[in-house]
Each structure stands twice: as structure tokens, then as C-alpha cells.
Amino acid sequence: MSLTIVRTVAELRATVGEWRRAGARVAVVPTMGALHEGHLSLVRAALAEADRVIVTLFVNPRQFNSAADLAAYPRTEISDAAKLAPLGAHVLYVPDGDQMYPDGFATTVSVSGVGEGLCGAFRPGHFDGVATVVAKLFLQTGADLAFFGEKDFQQLHVVRRMAQDLDIPVEIRPCATVREPNGLAMSSRNARLTDAERMTAPKLAAALFEAADRIAGGAPVDETLAKASARIVAAGFASIEYLELRAEDDLVPMHTFDRPARLLAAAWLGEIRLIDNVRVQPAD
Amino acid sequence: MSLTIVRTVAELRATVGEWRRAGARVAVVPTMGALHEGHLSLVRAALAEADRVIVTLFVNPRQFNSAADLAAYPRTEISDAAKLAPLGAHVLYVPDGDQMYPDGFATTVSVSGVGEGLCGAFRPGHFDGVATVVAKLFLQTGADLAFFGEKDFQQLHVVRRMAQDLDIPVEIRPCATVREPNGLAMSSRNARLTDAERMTAPKLAAALFEAADRIAGGAPVDETLAKASARIVAAGFASIEYLELRAEDDLVPMHTFDRPARLLAAAWLGEIRLIDNVRVQPAD
Numbered sequence: 001m002s003l004t005i006v007r008t009v010a011e012l013r014a015t016v017g018e019w020r021r022a023g024a025r026v027a028v029v030p031t032m033g034a035l036h037e038g039h040l041s042l043v044r045a046a047l048a049e050a051d052r053v054i055v056t057l058f059v060n061p062r063q064f065n066s067a068a069d070l071a072a073y074p075r076t077e078i079s080d081a082a083k084l085a086p087l088g089a090h091v092l093y094v095p096d097g098d099q100m101y102p103d104g105f106a107t108t109v110s111v112s113g114v115g116e117g118l119c120g121a122f123r124p125g126h127f128d129g130v131a132t133v134v135a136k137l138f139l140q141t142g143a144d145l146a147f148f149g150e151k152d153f154q155q156l157h158v159v160r161r162m163a164q165d166l167d168i169p170v171e172i173r174p175c176a177t178v179r180e181p182n183g184l185a186m187s188s189r190n191a192r193l194t195d196a197e198r199m200t201a202p203k204l205a206a207a208l209f210e211a212a213d214r215i216a217g218g219a220p221v222d223e224t225l226a227k228a229s230a231r232i233v234a235a236g237f238a239s240i241e242y243l244e245l246r247a248e249d250d251l252v253p254m255h256t257f258d259r260p261a262r263l264l265a266a267a268w269l270g271e272i273r274l275i276d277n278v279r280v281q282p283a284d
Numbered sequence: 285m286s287l288t289i290v291r292t293v294a295e296l297r298a299t300v301g302e303w304r305r306a307g308a309r310v311a312v313v314p315t316m317g318a319l320h321e322g323h324l325s326l327v328r329a330a331l332a333e334a335d336r337v338i339v340t341l342f343v344n345p346r347q348f349n350s351a352a353d354l355a356a357y358p359r360t361e362i363s364d365a366a367k368l369a370p371l372g373a374h375v376l377y378v379p380d381g382d383q384m385y386p387d388g389f390a391t392t393v394s395v396s397g398v399g400e401g402l403c404g405a406f407r408p409g410h411f412d413g414v415a416t417v418v419a420k421l422f423l424q425t426g427a428d429l430a431f432f433g434e435k436d437f438q439q440l441h442v443v444r445r446m447a448q449d450l451d452i453p454v455e456i457r458p459c460a461t462v463r464e465p466n467g468l469a470m471s472s473r474n475a476r477l478t479d480a481e482r483m484t485a486p487k488l489a490a491a492l493f494e495a496a497d498r499i500a501g502g503a504p505v506d507e508t509l510a511k512a513s514a515r516i517v518a519a520g521f522a523s524i525e526y527l528e529l530r531a532e533d534d535l536v537p538m539h540t541f542d543r544p545a546r547l548l549a550a551a552w553l554g555e556i557r558l559i560d561n562v563r564v565q566p567a568d
Contacts, residue, residue, distance in 0.1 A: 009451065104534070106397040107415070107449035113390040131391070132450075139451040165391035166416075167293065167423040250388070 003085040006093045009140050012054075015091060016142050024051035028143035028170075030134060033057040034074040034188035035083050038178040042147040043089050045175050054091045054141050055084055058100060063129030069273075074191055093141070100136060109135050109166070114157040114251045118264055119275065122241045130155055131162045138168050146170050151177040151185050153262055153277045157251055177276075179205065185276045197269050203235035205276050208263050212280045215257045221245050222255055225263075232267055241266040241273070245280065257282075287369040290377045293424050296338075299375060300426050308335035312427035312454075314418055317341040318358035318472035319367050322462040326431040327373050329459050338375045338425050339368055342384060347413030353557075358475055377425070384420060393419050393450070398441040398535045402548055403559065406525045414439055415446045422452050430454050435461040435469050437546055437561045441535055461560075463489065469560045481553050487519035489560050492547050496564045499541045505529050506539055509547075516551055525550040525557070529564065541566075 006012050019026055027050035029042045039055075046053040057080060064070035081092055108128050115127040138146065146163075148156045160172045178186045183205040184198075193201055211228035215221055229243050246253055248260040257280060264277040290296050303310055311334035313326045323339075330337045341364060348354035365376055392412050399411040422430065430447075432440045444456045462470045467489040468482075477485055495512035499505055513527050530537055532544040541564060548561040 013453075104397070104445070105449050106395050106399070107446050108394045108396070109450070110392045110394065111390050112392070113388070115390070136449075136451050139453070161388075162391050165389050165420075166393070167420050169297075169423070 003081060003089055004091050005081065006091050007095060007099070009095065009099055012091070012093055012140055013142075016052075016054075019052045020142070025145070026050055026141065026143045027053045027145040027147060028137060028141045029053065029055045029089075029147045030137050031055060031057055031080075032059045032073065032188065033080050034076050034191065035080045036178075036186045036188065036190075038149050038151060038186040040083060040087065041178050042149060042175050043084065043087050045173065046145065046147045047088055049173070050145055052090045053088075054093050054143065055089050056093045056095075056137050056141070058093075058095055058133065058137075060100070060129060060133040061097070062101070062132060063126050065123045065126050072192065074188055095140075100133065108132055109162060111158045111161050111165075114154065114161050117253070118154050118242055118244065118246070118251070119266060120154065122266065127155070127158045131158055134159050135162060135166060135168065138163060138170050143170055145173055147173045147175055149177060150174050150277070151187065152275070153264060154251065183209070185274075187274065189272055189274070192272050194270065197236075197272065200236040201269055201274060204232055204237065204265060204267055204269075204274055205278070207231045207235070208265060208276055208278045212263050212278045215245065215261075215263070215280050216282060218257075221257055232265070237267040237269050239268050241268070243267075248279065287365060287373055288375050289365065290375050291379060291383070293379065293383055296375070296377055296424055297426075300336075300338075303336045304426070309429070310334055310425065310427045311337045311429040311431060312421060312425045313337065313339045313373075313431045314421050315339060315341055315364075316343045316357065316472065317364050318360050318475065319364045320462075320470045320472065320474075322433050322435060322470040324367060324371060325462050326433060326459050327368065327371050329457065330429065330431045331372055333457070334429055336375075337373045338377055338427065339373050340377045340379075340421050340425070342377075342379055342417065342421075344384070344413060344417040345381070346385070346416060347410050349407045349410050356476065358472055379424075384417065392416055393446060395442045395445050395449075398438065398445050401537070402438050402526055402528065402530070402535070403550060404438065406550065411439070411442045415442055418443050419446060419450060419452065422447060422454050427454055429457055431457045431459055433461060434458050434561070435471065436559070437548060438535065467493070469558075471558065473556055473558070476556050478554065481520075481556065484520040485553055485558060488516055488521065488549060488551055488553075488558055489562070491515045491519070492549060492560055492562045496547050496562045499529065499545075499547070499564050500567050502541075502567075505541055516549070521551040521553050523552050525552070527551075532563065 027046035109131040110128050111131050120127050182202040184202040207228045211224050214224045243265040261280040262277050266275045311330035393415040394412050395415050404411050466486040468486040491512045495508050498508045527549040545564040546561050550559045
């Protein structure tokens with residue numbers, strides 16, 4: 001079975017309707033394209049659990065808070081399709097802007113709590129854009145399962161909260177961050193790093209892993225984070241937007257390590273904003 | 285077949301799932317209870333078009349901008365059920381607050397454009413509450429059709445926009461406002477009018493119908509609305525929140541009558557806020 005490219009909601013619904021009548025379990029993997037091994041790991045996880053897998057490719061203007069970032073975002077549909085076909089994904093859904101936001105479009109889905117702070121504080125409107133487009137993709141595809149990477153850990157929380165709160169009958173499956181051998185979390189934005197920046201970039205992950213180990217071992221949280229920040233800047237990052245310990249299940253800020261947590265960071269390397277996060281687990 | 289009362293999302297989904305497997309077409313009529321002939325006309329319209337009809341009864345705290353109005357809103361579940369059973373409605377869905385807004389609930393659906401101005405200007409947060417709860421009811425019921433009264437004309441636009449924008453596969457059916465013989469638009473809040481107020485209340489509709497006729501006949505819009513306002517206040521209304529001519533299809537404000545329009549008003553009679561609207565049709 002080959003990869004079918006679908007560009008309209010009507011065609012998507014017709015395709016999924018046929019699958020449903022045949023009793024198939026349907027999964028969706030929402031992406032903005034420029035697919036890397038992280039995305040492909042989501043597709044493989046989806047194929048392992050569902051009968052039919054839809055990968056969506058839509059560079060959603062509503063989740064960009066910077067016009068320059070939107071303009072610079074890579075568009076590589078042909079090579080994306082070429083990566084998906086051999087895996088066995090069934091549909092690549094590539095809606096154009098009119099399918100997603102026709103004239104008169106006026107609705108916004110917002111998630112408070114988990115959508116606040118961290119990236120929510122530094123990218124105004126970003127998570128409204130994410131929650132709105134993902135609600136649409138869930139309802140257009142009617143998927144039973146949806147796969148998201150833990151790389152965008154706050155996004156995962158926002159999407160899960162939104163689907164639960166709006167009673168969208170989809171199960172959210174988080175998948176572990178895929179990293180380069182040097183530790184750098186895979187990201188479509190990595191393609192925009194200079195050679196020199198590529199040498200520096202992995203030091204963000206290294207600092208996070210080291211701080212997570214120290215905190216798990218009993219080091220004081222705020223002092224450990226201050227040292228990690230200094231290390232990231234010393235490595236060559238221009239600035240740190242945030243470096244915070246948050247509870248894994250509800251993203252509440254933590255200053256004492258007393259339950260499963262995530263250490264999350266966003267930092268600028270030249271013109272590129274990188275984010276990453278690692279789990280902090282009790283040593284026991 | 286008798287009316288079944290359902291109180292949980294799980295039970296609702298199981299019931300609708302059985303209907304779907306039998307190929308039934310499902311309609312929903314969202315209400316806040318205190319059912320009157322206007323609601324019953326929606327249920328009859330739903331029964332005429334669908335195989336199975338769910339009436340929802342939920343006094344949604346998120347769409348009240350006044351705690352006093354919420355507290356005073358009539359709750360009459362037993363008599364509501366008694367009115368629905370003889371019509372042949374299949375399910376009365378009466379979720380409690382925990383089913384609709386469990387701990388941690390954090391999502392808001394907002395509609396700009398048609399949700400702004402008119403009631404949107406005078407009841408901050410009201411249409412966010414409406415759009416959010418109706419999105420949930422659509423997704424909980426999975427209905428193919430949903431019936432709303434034109435009495436709440438702006439709400440009808442907000443709900444239609446929201447469903448279209450979020451790709452919820454439900455068709456919205458507007459139904460004409462049902463009026464008392466004296467012209468008063470039926471409303472659950474009418475039960476709170478004093479005897480003296482009941483004599484005055486129909487004068488709002490009378491002023492709207494007269495102004496609509498004049499505008500349709502070529503009278504200047506703003507001058508006609510000013511006279512109608514004066515007439516409403518002279519009749520005994522305490523104040524007018526708005527009295528506006530708006531395009532029927534997108535609610536854009538109109539000061540010249542050059543396409544199908546609605547004349548919409550909100551006015552206070554004692555402690556009660558009444559709304560009404562009438563169509564303005566070219567005389568041709």
C-alpha cells in the first residue's frame with residue numbers, strides 16, 4: 001500500500017470514513033514537516049498500534065509569534081513524503097491555508113495552567129495557535145490515537161489538556177525525544193544552525209542531563225539550576241529564556257525535588273531558539 | 285420508547301454508540317432547562333429530521349457573567365422531563381458540573397467577530413462560556429444535527445462559527461423564535477417577571493416589529509432606531525443596552541438597509557434583562 005497525499009478535508013473525511021467502515025483503528029501524527037528521525041519514530045510508534053496512520057504536514061502560521069521564524073521554517077514536502085513512504089504510513093495530509101483557515105475564521109482554543117509560563121510566557125499566542133490547529137486536526141481526521149514527541153513537553157501537556165477538556169475522543173501518546181549521537185535533541189530548526197553552532201548546541205542537553213543527575217542525587221534545586229545556566233552561557237549560548245524544574249504530571253513549578261519532574265529549558269544560539277527537556281527521576 | 289435520563293459522558297457515549305451502529309441519525313437540542321414552548325419547538329423540529337433526539341439540560345456556570353443571575357436561573361428538571369416524554373425525545377442528558385468541568389479544566393473556546401458587540405459587549409465572557417460548553421456537548425453527543433432558536437440570534441452565529449472553524453461535523457439548524465400571543469419572545473427568564481412587568485414586556489417586540497417595518501419601507505435606519513428606543517423606554521423599560529441593525533448573515537453593523545438584516549435589542553425591565561430580534565426583509 002502506497003502513501004496517498006491528501007490536500008482537502010473532504011477527501012480526508014472520505015478516506016477515513018472508508019477505513020472506519022472497515023473497522024480500522026486510526027492514528028494521526030501532526031507535524032510541520034521537515035521530518036527528521038524524531039518524527040519518524042512517532043510514525044513507527046503509530047504504525048505499531050494503529051491500522052491506518054495519517055501524518056499531517058501543515059506549517060501553522062497561528063503558532064508562530066515571529067514572522068521571520070515562520071518565513072524561515074523549512075518546507076520540504078517532497079523529501080518528507082519520500083521519508084514516509086518506505087515506513088508504510090498511509091496518508092500524508094497537506095492542507096493548504098484555505099482548508100485550515102477559510103475567510104471569516106474566528107475561533108481560538110486557549111489552555112490556561114499548563115499553557116502558561118515556560119514557552120507560553122516567551123511566545124505570546126503560540127499555544128493558542130497550537131491548541132486551535134491540533135483541535136482542528138483531531139476533528140478533521142477523527143483519529144483514535146495521536147502521537148506527540150516529548151521534545152515539546154509543554155505542547156504535549158497543552159494538547160492533552162485541550163483534548164480532554166473538549167471531550168475529543170482521541171488518546172494522546174507521548175514518545176521519547178530522539179537525540180543525535182552527541183545528545184542534541186532533534187528539531188527541524190537544527191537545520192538552520194551554522195557549523196560552529198552545531199558544535200555548541202549539544203551543550204544545552206549536556207547541561208540539562210548533568211543538572212538532572214545532581215538534583216536527583218539531592219543537590220539543592222535553585223542552586224543547581226543557577227550553575228547549569230552559567231554553564232550554558234559559558235558554552236556560547238547568547239541567552240537563556242528559562243531553565244526550570246516542573247512537576248512531570250501538571251507542570252507546576254518545583255523548588256524542591258519531591259516527585260517525578262522535568263527540567264525544561266529554552267535558549268538562544270545565534271539566531272536560533274532551541275528548547276529541550278529531560279526527566280528527573282528519584283535515584284532510589 | 286420512553287425518555288431515558290443520562291447523567292454521565294460514558295453512559296451517553298455508550299447509548300449514542302448503539303444508535304450509530306444501528307445507522308441512526310442523531311440530533312441534539314442544547315438547553316439550560318426551564319423548558320417552554322420555544323424549546324419544545326426545537327425538539328419537534330429535531331424529531332422530524334433525526335432518528336434519535338438528545339435534549340441536554342445543563343445550567344452552564346461559565347456563560348453567566350452575574351452570580352445573581354446564575355443563582356436565580358430556574359431549575360425544573362422533573363417538569364422538564366415531563367414535557368419531553370410525550371413528544372418522543374429519546375434522551376435527556378443532565379450532566380453534573382464534574383462531568384462538564386472536572387478538576388483541572390483549563391480550556392476556553394473563543395469566537396471573535398460575530399461574538400463581539402451586542403450581548404458580547406455587555407456580558408463579558410458569556411460567549412466564551414457558550415462556545416466552550418456547546419463544543420463539549422457536540423463532542424460528547426457526536427450529534428449529526430443541532431437545533432438552536434433564533435431568539436438567541438448572536439449565540440446561533442457564535443455556535444455556527446465555532447463548529448465550522450473547529451471542523452466539528454455537525455449541522456446547525458436555526459428555528460424561528462416562538463412568541464406568546466401578545467408577541468413576547470418566550471424565554472426562561474420571563475418566569476421572573478412581575479405581573480406589571482408582564483404587561484410591559486411585549487412592548488419590546490412591538491417596537492422591534494414596527495421599526496423593522498419602517499426600515500423595510502425605506503425609513504432612515506439611525507433615526508428609526510432612535511425613535512424605537514424612545515418608545516421602549518416610554519413603555520416602562522429601565523434601560524436599553526443595545527438596539528442595532530445587523531446583517532443577517534455575518535452580523536456586521538448596518539446603517540443603511542441594503543441587504544437582509546436583523547434588528548436586535550437587549551433591554552432591562554426591573555431586574556430582568558430581555559433580548560429579542562426580528563428579521564428585516566426588503567419589501568420588494
